[in-house]
Amino acid sequence: MTASPGPRGATLLRLAITGGSADRMRILLTAMGAAAGTLALLAAAAVVSIGPSDGPYSSDVLNERGLHQGVVIALILLCLPLLVFVGQCSRIGAPARDRRLAAFRMAGATPADAVKIAATETGLAAALGSLLGAGMYLSGRVLLDRPHLDTVTVMREARENLFVGEPVTGPVWNLPTDVIAPWWVIASVVIAIPIAAGVLSVVALRRVALTPQGVIRRQPLRPPAVLPAILFAAGAGGLAAFEAVVRTFGLGDGSLKVRAAIALSLFLLCGVGLLLGSAAMAASIGAVLAPRVSNPAILIASRRMIAAPFTASRASAAVLLAVLVGAVVQGVRENFLLITDPNENFYADTFMLVDAVLAIAIALAAASLLVTAAEGVVERRRTLAALAAAGTPRGVLARAIFAETLLPLAPTCLLAAVAGSVAVRGVLGTRVSPPGDSRTVPVPVPWAELAILTGGTLLATAVVTALALLFLRRSTNITELRTAA
Amino acid sequence: MTVAAALRADSDAEMNRSPLLSARSVVVSYGRTPALRGVTMSVGGGEIVAVTGASGSGKSTLLLCLAGILRPDVGEVRFGDRVISAESEAARSRLRRREFGVLFQFGQLVPELSAVENVALPLLLSGVRRRPATTAALEWLDRFGIGDLADSRPPQMSGGQGQRVAVARAMVTEPVVVFADEPTGALDTLAGEQVLAQLVRVTREAGTTVILVTHDTRVAAYADREVVIRDGMLDEVATGSSDRPTS
Numbered sequence: 001m002t003a004s005p006g007p008r009g010a011t012l013l014r015l016a017i018t019g020g021s022a023d024r025m026r027i028l029l030t031a032m033g034a035a036a037g038t039l040a041l042l043a044a045a046a047v048v049s050i051g052p053s054d055g056p057y058s059s060d061v062l063n064e065r066g067l068h069q070g071v072v073i074a075l076i077l078l079c080l081p082l083l084v085f086v087g088q089c090s091r092i093g094a095p096a097r098d099r100r101l102a103a104f105r106m107a108g109a110t111p112a113d114a115v116k117i118a119a120t121e122t123g124l125a126a127a128l129g130s131l132l133g134a135g136m137y138l139s140g141r142v143l144l145d146r147p148h149l150d151t152v153t154v155m156r157e158a159r160e161n162l163f164v165g166e167p168v169t170g171p172v173w174n175l176p177t178d179v180i181a182p183w184w185v186i187a188s189v190v191i192a193i194p195i196a197a198g199v200l201s202v203v204a205l206r207r208v209a210l211t212p213q214g215v216i217r218r219q220p221l222r223p224p225a226v227l228p229a230i231l232f233a234a235g236a237g238g239l240a241a242f243e244a245v246v247r248t249f250g251l252g253d254g255s256l257k258v259r260a261a262i263a264l265s266l267f268l269l270c271g272v273g274l275l276l277g278s279a280a281m282a283a284s285i286g287a288v289l290a291p292r293v294s295n296p297a298i299l300i301a302s303r304r305m306i307a308a309p310f311t312a313s314r315a316s317a318a319v320l321l322a323v324l325v326g327a328v329v330q331g332v333r334e335n336f337l338l339i340t341d342p343n344e345n346f347y348a349d350t351f352m353l354v355d356a357v358l359a360i361a362i363a364l365a366a367a368s369l370l371v372t373a374a375e376g377v378v379e380r381r382r383t384l385a386a387l388a389a390a391g392t393p394r395g396v397l398a399r400a401i402f403a404e405t406l407l408p409l410a411p412t413c414l415l416a417a418v419a420g421s422v423a424v425r426g427v428l429g430t431r432v433s434p435p436g437d438s439r440t441v442p443v444p445v446p447w448a449e450l451a452i453l454t455g456g457t458l459l460a461t462a463v464v465t466a467l468a469l470l471f472l473r474r475s476t477n478i479t480e481l482r483t484a485a
Numbered sequence: 486m487t488v489a490a491a492l493r494a495d496s497d498a499e500m501n502r503s504p505l506l507s508a509r510s511v512v513v514s515y516g517r518t519p520a521l522r523g524v525t526m527s528v529g530g531g532e533i534v535a536v537t538g539a540s541g542s543g544k545s546t547l548l549l550c551l552a553g554i555l556r557p558d559v560g561e562v563r564f565g566d567r568v569i570s571a572e573s574e575a576a577r578s579r580l581r582r583r584e585f586g587v588l589f590q591f592g593q594l595v596p597e598l599s600a601v602e603n604v605a606l607p608l609l610l611s612g613v614r615r616r617p618a619t620t621a622a623l624e625w626l627d628r629f630g631i632g633d634l635a636d637s638r639p640p641q642m643s644g645g646q647g648q649r650v651a652v653a654r655a656m657v658t659e660p661v662v663v664f665a666d667e668p669t670g671a672l673d674t675l676a677g678e679q680v681l682a683q684l685v686r687v688t689r690e691a692g693t694t695v696i697l698v699t700h701d702t703r704v705a706a707y708a709d710r711e712v713v714i715r716d717g718m719l720d721e722v723a724t725g726s727s728d729r730p731t732s
Contacts, residue, residue: 296606296609299598300595307597382592383594383595386593387593387595389549390582391610392578392606393610478549
């Protein structure tokens with residue numbers, strides 16, 4: 001009998017798909033995330049493929065070639081909250097999977113074999129999702145290809161840098177279903193997504209020691225606070241004093257592209273600082289509350305925030321990103337309302353698209369939070385069941401879970417909204433000249449929109465956390481007292 | 486009067502009656518599997534009763550019924566004059582919080598809370614303010630000789646230390662009855678005996694009734710009386726063991 005240096009592919013596959021209901025749920029949600037990601041990337045590829053002779057479309061953002069880049073960026077950016085969602089899904093049933101991996105190690109698998117098994121599971125789920133997404137795209141393209149007769153205004157370049165609107169009557173498409181990306185682009189997306197998912201799962205396991213006795217996750221004892229604060233202050237400060245930064249570094253004569261690159265870099269610094277700092281913020285809020293409160297729900301929540309700040313920050317990352325970008329969008333809209341013709345469909349269509357992308361991003365972020373909150377309840381089911389058995393009202397446990405989600409999120413959401421607003425006002429200015437008017441007028445702060453954005457996001461978060469509480473009754477069942485984990 | 490005693494001053498009169506806790510013709514099934522098949526028993530005030538039996542015999546189910554955690558399919562459970570098996574989930578929860586202490590084999594402490602916060606939790610749940618709740622919790626930790634672990638969290642403690650914190654939490658409300666389901670099952674012999682000796686000492690001092698579920702004859706020897714469950718039925722009732730360890 002000859003032995004190979006490691007487990008064969010078929011063995012890896014068999015071991016990867018061995019698991020219980022939580023594992024199947026993780027595979028299903030990972031596949032759904034991969035399907036949505038594939039759909040977004042293929043849609044972006046379709047927009048890139050739109051040529052001068054294609055269309056016209058009912059939306060100006062598809063007719064105007066200059067805006068295609070923005071649409072593609074928006075669709076690719078949509079993959080960020082999707083990535084967070086898939087990352088959160090990977091936590092589902094983690095204790096059971098950890099025990100399974102430890103059992104494999106006990107049976108003789110090397111740490112590398114265990115990593116391969118985990119990566120195979122994720123890659124396989126992503127491959128299924130990727131194929132499903134491609135199938136949905138191709139079938140959707142046929143099913144939705146229903147042009148209708150209409151007259152639309154299409155911008156044509158009359159001469160260099162001069163565009164004129166030209167009415168076109170004929171078949172009009174709602175979506176670019178009349179074009180298709182080259183086959184090799186579709187194939188690349190379908191292949192790249194499972195490979196990327198597998199690689200990401202290997203990266204995610206880099207701080208994890210897979211031992212026969214169990215799985216040990218190495219996390220820093222304290223979340224980083226100084227570096228995120230510096231990044232955030234540098235980014236937000238730089239954006240607030242954008243003109244001064246441009247002048248100081250001698251970039252005053254820089255082109256629009258240079259200014260945009262500087263603004264984007266500062267914005268990224270601000271965003272990364274906010275995301276990295278949210279764990280430290282959760283821990284700090286917990287540390288302030290825990291020694292002082294008498295309310296048992298807040299006490300449990302604040303101690304959880306200290307003990308597991310990364311849980312809170314991981315869950316809120318996508319929400320914070322959505323609020324930060326949302327605040328920027330509201331500021332830009334306020335600016336554009338003053339400097340453009342409000343009746344111009346072109347901008348209305350653009351902002352409608354941006355709003356739709358934002359809404360989808362917030363929904364995805366909320367779904368990530370739901371997964372985190374539900375998994376948190378299921379993971380702690382024995383402790384929760386013991387507390388309930390000792391007479392702790394379920395209402396107290398429910399309020400503790402609510403507080404654990406909302407206490408760190410509320411101030412960071414507010415900070416994200418303020419940072420986004422400051423960024424726009426710093427870059428685009430606080431006064432503008434309306435068309436046909438030499439005077440400048442102040443750009444109002446979109447308080448109402450910002451309040452709706454922040455309040456709406458927190459409300460959506462509260463709703464999804466309430467959904468996670470559906471698991472609480474089951475998790476506090478007395479049968480949980482008889483199980484070991 | 487201590488904080489915990491003040492909490493239940495209104496119901497103390499009920500506690501002096503005998504039997505304190507009783508089950509009559511209790512039947513419980515998990516799906517089609519019968520767990521208890523008509524158990525009748527009673528426990529007097531201040532008594533320490535061991536419920537023993539083989540794995541799967543129904544002893545833990547009996548404890549859950551007596552503690553009001555599980556409602557029997559048939560039969561009734563009484564605590565003093567109250568038919569607790571007929572009460573709502575909320576009323577039984579309040580009863581457990583105020584009159585009962587519950588102790589399991591493991592996993593009952595909130596891992597994120599410090600030892601003193603874990604012990605203070607039942608008092609905070611009853612509306613006691615932070616400072617007096619913490620003071621009472623520290624006193625109980627001191628009584629168990631683990632006052633120096635007040636700020637430690639359960640993952641930082643040994644199994645024996647954690648279980649002593651759990652006993653302190655079960656006792657902090659000065660309950661009338663303590664229900665303990667294999668309280669030393671996850672500990673080594675020495676740590677188990679230390680925890681048990683302390684549990685018996687403090688409950689005897691306080692006149693607390695203890696229902697102790699165990700499969701270990703050495704643990705059962707600490708009880709005044711042993712009740713044996715076999716296949717969901719009361720098999721025999723043995724009176725106090727002559728070689729009971731002194732506590």
